[in-house]
Amino acid sequence: xxxxxxxxxxxxxxxxxxxxxxxxxxxxxxxxxxxxxxxxxxxxxxxxxxxxxxxxxxxxxxxxxxxxxxxxxxxxxxxxxxxxxxxxxxxxxxxxxxxxxxxxxxxxxxxxxxx
Amino acid sequence: xxxxxxxxxxxxxxxxxxxxxxxxxxxxxxxxxxxxxxxxxxxxxxxxxxxxxxxxxxxxxxxxxxxxxxxxxxxxxxxxxxxxxxxxxxxxxxxxxxxxxxxxxxxxxxxxxxxx
Numbered sequence: 001x002x003x004x005x006x007x008x009x010x011x012x013x014x015x016x017x018x019x020x021x022x023x024x025x026x027x028x029x030x031x032x033x034x035x036x037x038x039x040x041x042x043x044x045x046x047x048x049x050x051x052x053x054x055x056x057x058x059x060x061x062x063x064x065x066x067x068x069x070x071x072x073x074x075x076x077x078x079x080x081x082x083x084x085x086x087x088x089x090x091x092x093x094x095x096x097x098x099x100x101x102x103x104x105x106x107x108x109x110x111x112x113x114x115x
Numbered sequence: 116x117x118x119x120x121x122x123x124x125x126x127x128x129x130x131x132x133x134x135x136x137x138x139x140x141x142x143x144x145x146x147x148x149x150x151x152x153x154x155x156x157x158x159x160x161x162x163x164x165x166x167x168x169x170x171x172x173x174x175x176x177x178x179x180x181x182x183x184x185x186x187x188x189x190x191x192x193x194x195x196x197x198x199x200x201x202x203x204x205x206x207x208x209x210x211x212x213x214x215x216x217x218x219x220x221x222x223x224x225x226x227x228x229x230x231x
């Protein structure tokens with residue numbers, strides 16, 4: 001158990017809809033990262049939040065947005081969903097203390113299916 | 116442009132033998148490398164890491180070797196056990212980002228099957 005929790009575990013929805021994925025980081029971790037894993041692909045970095053502020057953006061679509069709340073949990077919002085958005089979405093957290101050895105710990109993921 | 120490449124999608128090894136998983140990278144800014152193991156329906160689990168100031172790091176049955184000049188790293192598992200059967204992802208990042216971001220760039224993974 002990494003200590004990172006994600007809900008829901010599975011989500012099935014229709015094209016054009018909007019969904020929200022939730023992540024709670026490990027206790028004490030200030031950074032939350034979101035990654036997308038499509039079929040047979042590696043994990044693609046989407047976005048990072050650090051202590052409530054956006055820190056870095058990767059290949060995140062404009063239809064997608066995220067935020068991190070004062071209690072450090074994060075939500076990833078996906079809107080105007082398309083079939084191609086079907087994927088595994090992982091959240092990771094790290095302490096981000098500035099140490100070289102900063103390590104990301106991953107949650108179990110949310111499997112999104114868009115029909 | 117794939118900056119981290121795992122050229123073997125799959126690998127089969129007999130129980131008790133050595134498993135060697137390979138990873139190549141192209142970005143010269145990468146100097147911290149991690150291996151993650153992933154079972155089906157679970158998130159990636161951190162396994163072992165190495166900084167570019169080292170060429171080897173060991174943790175029990177797992178050893179990671181880094182050849183910085185060749186931009187190549189490998190994960191050795193000795194001896195391999197059936198419970199090691201999983202997908203292994205190589206990941207890389209710069210050791211420091213001015214923006215304080217430690218986002219990881221992942222390879223596509225190698226599926227290891229350890230045969231009893």
